[in-house]
Amino acid sequence: MADYQGILQPGENLDGSAYLPADASTVGWGRLPRRGDAPVVTLDPGDEITIDTVSHEGLLPDQGQDPAAFFGAHGVPRERVLDDAIAIAATRTRRAEDGPHVVSGPIAVRGARPGDLLAITLLEATPRVDYGVISNRHGRGALAGEMPAGPHDVSVFTPISLEADGEWRGRLPLTEGGERAVSFPLAPFLGIMGVATDTAERAHSVPPGAHGGNVDIRHLTEGATLYVPVQVPDALAYVGDPHFAQGNGEVALTALEASLRVRVRFDLLDATDAAREFGTLAGPLAADATHLMPTGIDADLDEAMRACVRQAIALLGARYGMAPHLAYAYLSAATDFEISQVVDLVSGVHARIRRADFEEVL
Known part of the structure; x- marks a missing residue:
């Protein structure tokens, strides 16, 4: 994780390399790319790109679909709320039956063919804000029917801070409003990475599958790679669901969800090399x-x-x-x-x- 320097609004502190912002023309909300979708950017195998990802937490209807108001209620001033998150919540529509995730793409990788493997490597992940949210909603999570215990969904605002050991950590109070808190280390990663499905309909963003998607593997931190079998020409890849931290299981429904700026490389293994390296996946x-x-x-x-x-x-x-x-x-x-x-x-x-x-x- 790169050193955190403060809020990263869209377009700020870039190094001039390829960049994909999160705006109405470059993201989907709740569905994944399918065959025939037009790419928002086209890369060659081996190319790297910086992508501003946006977390869905603070954007959803049960949170008011107004990130400035939602985070403002937790003491975050407007200038520390992401402009692109506010714009997406205000301008993009999402059906109730769709997933919650804001997904960047599709990203075309020239020459990718069905049968090849697309390798998506997270090179760098930098928090765009110094807070996140952990949510539990009725009918969801490992203890659906038991938690949340009250009538309302629960969204736990979670600040991150630099501890004495030099490590960025999340902090949660032991009791609501209490001063004593537990801290835990951050390990940022993308919960969603994948390729377009060879289908007429766009896949829901929640369930993962052969296309990748919402795999939520916490080990996919900086330096790690997800290999996904290509289903359509040029792969039409995508990323999203940024996390600051997650435990195996993600039992409450979400982990520590918050927006990241990521640098990602897209590589391609042709079908022959892929079979030799990994067999048939x-x-x-x-x-x-x-x-x-x-x-x-x-x-x-x-x-x-x-x-x-x-x-x-x-x-x-x-x-x-x-x-x-x-x-x-x-x-x-x-x-x-x-x-x-x-x-x-x-x-x-x-x-x-x-x-x-x-x-x-x-």
Whole structure:
């Protein structure tokens, strides 16, 4: 995470490289790109771009759809509320049945073809504000029906601050209005990264799938990559759902949601190279310098777990030539399977396969 220097309004403090703002012409709200959509920007494989992303928290109808008023009620002066968030809430329409997320794109990557893998790497993630929101809404979250305990949805305003250890952390009071607070480290990432679906209708922004989308894998921080099988020519990629921090599970419905300025690189693996590196992927694959993270996604958490195990076995076979029964044994002895999230209509599981374990076989 780059050093935080204060609020980042649209267009401010840029270095002159490619830049995608968040405005009415460059974002969708609640739906994802599909085949035939016109790109808002076109890149070559290997290109980098800076993108201003906008969190949906503070923009939604149950929060008044007026970010200046919503955050102002928490003591944030108007000049510290993002201009693009205010403009999107005021000018963009969103149907009640759509998802909540503000999504930047579509971004065309020249030459991408169905069967290829698009690699989306988060190079840098910088908070645009020094606060965020953690929400729990009725009928949502791991404890739907139990939480929220009262009649109203709950949106917890959460400031971030620089602690004595030099680390930026979020702070939550132990009791409503209390002075004692717990702090936790930030680890910014994008909850949504993916490619357009080969469908006539735009996919809902909440459930992830083979297209990527709202995968909410907290390990996709700076330096990490999400590989997604391309479905349509030029991929028509997108990003959104910026987070300051999230725990595995994201149990309350949202994590610490807040707007980020990100620098992203888009690379392309053709179908032959992709098969050699990773085998046939049924869905997204996350990766960083230390781990490979195959995924499983299903409405049933047990089925998501099974799908993730199958994908991990297939990955180990394709990449390292490992026999299925031995890969199964290795995964049982040496690999953690984590719940990505249980709140996005379908549940997600990801494995954490250590690259170092296989250094001697390459």
